Amino acid sequence: MKIFLRIVLGILSWQAVLGWLWPLFLMAIYAAHKPRFVEGCLAVDWRPWVTTPREFLHRINWPAGMYTRSELSGKWIRVAHKSVATARPWTGLSLTIGWGFVLNPRAGRRVLRHELVHTRQHSDYALAANIYSSAAAAVHQDPWIYLGLALTWPLLILPNFINAVLRGGRFNLDSEHERSARAQTDIIGGESWEQVEARRIR
Numbered sequence: 445m446k447i448f449l450r451i452v453l454g455i456l457s458w459q460a461v462l463g464w465l466w467p468l469f470l471m472a473i474y475a476a477h478k479p480r481f482v483e484g485c486l487a488v489d490w491r492p493w494v495t496t497p498r499e500f501l502h503r504i505n506w507p508a509g510m511y512t513r514s515e516l517s518g519k520w521i522r523v524a525h526k527s528v529a530t531a532r533p534w535t536g537l538s539l540t541i542g543w544g545f546v547l548n549p550r551a552g553r554r555v556l557r558h559e560l561v562h563t564r565q566h567s568d569y570a571l572a573a574n575i576y577s578s579a580a581a582a583v584h585q586d587p588w589i590y591l592g593l594a595l596t597w598p599l600l601i602l603p604n605f606i607n608a609v610l611r612g613g614r615f616n617l618d619s620e621h622e623r624s625a626r627a628q629t630d631i632i633g634g635e636s637w638e639q640v641e642a643r644r645i646r
Contacts, residue, residue, distance in 0.1 A: 450483075450484050454484065454543075456574060457566075457567040457568075457570035457571045457574065458570070459570040459573065459574075459594055459595055459597050460542035460543050460563070460566045460569075460570040460597070461542065462542055463485075463486075463541045463542020463544035463545075463563070464486040464542075464543055465544065466541040466544040466545075466546075467487065467488040467544045467545070468486070468544075470488060470490075475490065475494050476489060476491060477489060477491055482560065483560060483563075484543060485543040485544065485545065485560065485563045486543065486544045487544075487545055487546070487556070487559075488544075488545075488547070489546070489547050489549045490537070490547070490548055490549060492549070495537075495548055495550075538559055540566065541566070541598075542566050542570070543563050554629050554630070557628075557629040557636070557638060558628075558629045561628050562621075562625055565601075565621060565624070566597075566601075569601060570594075570597045573593065573597035573600065576593060577589070577591075577593030577594040577596075578590060601621060604619040604620055604621035604622075605619045605621070608620070
């Protein structure tokens with residue numbers, strides 16, 4: 445039954461399923477490897493050369509305070525920083541587009557679950573786009589309107605980030621989009637919300 449429902453979900457949010465192309469593209473340019481499917485989503489890992497500390501990481505301060513240049517050796521080194529421990533409890537970049545995501549090879553299971561939350565969010569946005577694009581196509585009797593509007597689903601994510609800034613927060617970390625993923629997967633009191641919910645369902 446779960447497999448059937450996942451197929452139905454994939455059909456209704458087909459634009460999000462196109463997110464599989466994102467990891468495949470990264471593999472094609474030799475930026476990612478180790479492809480595997482997790483709950484219908486295509487996951488890959490960044491190759492080591494991508495996650496190696498570079499000067500641009502320090503210049504844009506991403507992740508905040510993660511890298512600094514040693515005064516003795518002149519090399520870039522990873523350092524502890526309070527914002528890393530609180531706001532960004534994982535190391536490196538993990539990015540999700542639709543049903544595809546790329547993980548830092550050092551990322552643990554919690555980050556994987558975090559990105560899977562984002563894939564479910566993206567399915568919701570894609571389904572919403574399908575609804576309004578179908579309505580517009582029916583009114584104008586033009587299938588091209590449906591296709592054009594259906595592919596605008598990523599725009600539905602933007603209000604999360606804009607509203608976070610307007611509320612005086614940080615563009616990504618204080619968006620409800622990101623807070624939801626962190627709230628479901630961060631360990632609080634020994635268990636994440638996902639783990640508690642899974643036990644309740646069983």
